[in-house]
Amino acid sequence: MNVRAQQVNEAVQISVPALVRLNRHGASVPLRAGRIAARQSGDYQSPFKGRGMEFDESRPYQPGDDIRNIDWRVTARTGRPHTKMFREERERPVFLWVDFRGPMFFATRGCYKSVLAAQLASLLAWSAAQQGDRVGAVIFSEDEHHEIKPQRGKAAVLQFIRRMVEHPAWRGDREPKGNGDSGGRALARLRRVARPGSLVFLLSDFRDLDERAESQLVRLGRSTDLVMVMLHDPLERDLPPPGQYPLSNGRDEFLLDTFNTAVVGRYRERFVERSGRLELLARRNGMHFILCGTHEDPLAVLQAGLNVPRGR
Numbered sequence: 293m294n295v296r297a298q299q300v301n302e303a304v305q306i307s308v309p310a311l312v313r314l315n316r317h318g319a320s321v322p323l324r325a326g327r328i329a330a331r332q333s334g335d336y337q338s339p340f341k342g343r344g345m346e347f348d349e350s351r352p353y354q355p356g357d358d359i360r361n362i363d364w365r366v367t368a369r370t371g372r373p374h375t376k377m378f379r380e381e382r383e384r385p386v387f388l389w390v391d392f393r394g395p396m397f398f399a400t401r402g403c404y405k406s407v408l409a410a411q412l413a414s415l416l417a418w419s420a421a422q423q424g425d426r427v428g429a430v431i432f433s434e435d436e437h438h439e440i441k442p443q444r445g446k447a448a449v450l451q452f453i454r455r456m457v458e459h460p461a462w463r464g465d466r467e468p469k470g471n472g473d474s475g476g477r478a479l480a481r482l483r484r485v486a487r488p489g490s491l492v493f494l495l496s497d498f499r500d501l502d503e504r505a506e507s508q509l510v511r512l513g514r515s516t517d518l519v520m521v522m523l524h525d526p527l528e529r530d531l532p533p534p535g536q537y538p539l540s541n542g543r544d545e546f547l548l549d550t551f552n553t554a555v556v557g558r559y560r561e562r563f564v565e566r567s568g569r570l571e572l573l574a575r576r577n578g579m580h581f582i583l584c585g586t587h588e589d590p591l592a593v594l595q596a597g598l599n600v601p602r603g604r
Contacts, residue, residue, distance in 0.1 A: 354375070
């Protein structure tokens, strides 16, 4: 395969070797608590909550202890109030929520949104593994949901990469067999498996995000560090220069007329409104929001979006 053909193939398809090669950039995306700040309106600092806490032991209650941590079972058994003691987990679960629904298999520049999602997810997975955190995932399309329990080490990342590459969405038939899913069910599944204190990355174009899904997001963000990475193609933000462009989805054809400035303006407004609504949702609920185009370098976008200091 010549270089040009390989570039085209990598723009529309993922492979294990290509995603494994991203291992060398894992250290360039540190995910430690306190090292990452939200780049939101006002540019205020919003460090991640950090690693989760796990139960260690119970001891007799002392004045000043938080009554919410009272161990009622031990208290009932001994007749004396006892307090639960917690210790910081040695590793923090990092969950990757990867959208492989039909609209993600689109791009006019760079690579498919689905390819970009896989690249971003692999970078984050390698980073998590290199810093000793466990990696878990929910990979989904309209009809297929795959959950990966958090595991530690290189083998866990390789398993995750293989599950992405082998996902049925890459086989070509992306027509939903049922009613499809706005992402709400996939978010509900993530809520069930993501423990409090987890670091969660959502990699999607967030198309058709309804009120039910937004409610799931808010609930998830209350107990985890949540990062929404909205993927988009430049054509989804701005229509091409004035002209008439024949388009096809493989079955139907139509003509896109961009001489009409009012149509062009309304088109951009819809994108700004959609991305702005997500960013506002993130800001109001202590989440992080990153916008990433298919024509952009995923590593550079992550570093900028997570406020990684220059020179790393």
